[in-house]
Amino acid sequence: MEPLAEFLSGISPGRLFEDPRSVQSNVYFFFLGVFTIAFVVGLVFSIGADRIARGHRVHRALFYRYGAWAAWLGGTGIALVGLRYANVPMFSKRVWSLLDLLVLLTVVGHFTWYRLKHYPAEIENYREQERLRRFVPTPRRARKRR
DSSP states (O other): HHHHHHHHHTTTTHHOOOOOOOOOTHHHHHHHHHHHHHHHHHHHHHHHHHHHHHHHHHHHHHHHHHHHHHHHHHHHHHHHHHHHTTOOOOOHHHHHHHHHHHHHHHHHHHHEEEEHTTTHHHHHHHHHHHHHHSSSOOOOOOOOOO
């Protein structure tokens, strides 16, 4: 029963909103790792979207959109953890770190939802447009009469 009480006291609102001066937990190293991975992967995807997608416009849009989100949220998380270790006084760095992690997980959830619901229809539409572009001849322009 004591471990449960200790866990519940660790996530209580009073503990989340206090701003201690020294770092007491190694959980921030885990947060830093997650945010760094999100930042690096997001930068690679958003900057190199054209190269990674190889001309596929649907994939290029996905890489750019979700890469930008991941890069911004990862960079914000790195800054928050850095402020935590620098002991900068700020309104509850714990809450900001948790909110940033929750938003990052929300973006991952949105990508999963998009991938399952909308992506198949967009890919089918893209393939049909590419098929028409390749095999249906385009009309020539009418020549000007003299």
